[in-house]
Amino acid sequence: MKTKWFNANFPCGLDILYKAIINTPFDSDKGWGFSINSYEDNTISSKYIERVELNEIIIDPYGNETEFNHFKYIQFKFWFCKTQKNNFILVIESPPRSIKSFISNIIKKTQADFNVSCINIRIDDFIQCITPHFERVKVHKAKLKDLTFSKTTSGTLELESSSDAIEEINNIFKNAKFTIDKVKLNVKTFSGFETLEVNTNGSINFSEDIFKEIFSTVENFTS
Secondary structure, eight states: OEEEEEEEEOTTOHHHHHHHHHTOBOBTTTTEEEEEEEEETTEEEEEEEEEEEEEEEEEOTTSOEEEEEEEEEEEEEEEEEEOTTSOEEEEEESOOSOOHHHHHHHHHHHTSOOEEEEOOOOHHHHHHHHGGGSSEEEEEEEEEEEEESSSSOEEEEEEEOSSOHHHHHHHHSTTOEEEEEEEEEEEEOSSSEEEEEEETTSEEEOOGGGHHHHHHHHGGGOO
16 A cells, blocks of 8 residues: 655544544535544544545537536545654555645644644665564665765666665675665565565555554654
């Protein structure tokens, strides 16, 4: 699943948010609402649904204009989690371009302050933090930026390796300096293999089966 991770400032806490969610199911007249999935282990899992009316003008080959009104439904699954530092993390699966209405409606129903900011992930630290959760972690693909070979040579490089891309670049260019912009990791679990993609902007693609391991890693980057 494709997810986006946010630091969340929500002083009221999980209980208040949970009550607001269960008391606000989707309503066609209102045009938005929630569907609760679960509330356990300091994590709320829910779905947000919003109906948006779109007005389009269709022009036929003869230049005649026809106004066409229709509805689009924006819906996404999200997790609201409390960290060990008593901060909050918001995780949204397949997020829309804007979550302003989502934020605004939560504020409306809880009558509380609520704002979010993207979690910035240092990927080299992410790899270090996530490695203890699995039997093996290897970097299959990596995009490196600010790659500096010397005072006069620098650039961006994309790598793919059947072994470990970061280990390879460090072995070949021992004095090179770079920032890891995004990676694709192959991890070995007790039950098999999983693949996940991590971006510095807080976007992570992974299987929901390893949600707890990803969360335990990302909470190291919360403010």
